[in-house]
Amino acid sequence: MGVQGLIRSVPGSDKCLILGRDADGNWVVCDERGLVGGLFADRASAVHFALFESEFAPAAVVCIPEGTVLNLQRISGDDDKPPQH
Template sequence: MKLVEPPSCHSPSSIVFIGRNHSGQWIAQEQNGLYGGLFVSRAQAIKYALFENGQHPETIVELPREIELDMGKSPSLSQRPA
């Protein structure tokens, strides 16, 4: 029997940001830092975001700039040009 944690999301309308960090790893993070993770592929980041947000792809935003995992506040974007 495989145990699976229940989704962390309390509101299906919460935004989940995905993007790459400075090392090229994929990040998925809820806008308020309620949940997030580090992933080796875009597909895994999206799969996690969909699981956590209750299967709402319309609330996933892929950022064109770098994002760093920050579980204390909204994700920070790098200041480098895209």
């Protein structure tokens, strides 16, 4: 199951935040539209941010499985756009 499948499986959530690591091993939080998120030094900071942004609704935070790489461009739909200079 891809990250998109995990997003759709969260019941009754207006906002879903995804928590995981990027290809460089950084902790990442982002919403399904790529509008909210950030890079974090540690997991605790990422979880705190995700809970705050979801108004402390734990069901709105999806932690992707360890070893899965979170690709922010793919979630936000930016992978078809050319790089900006």
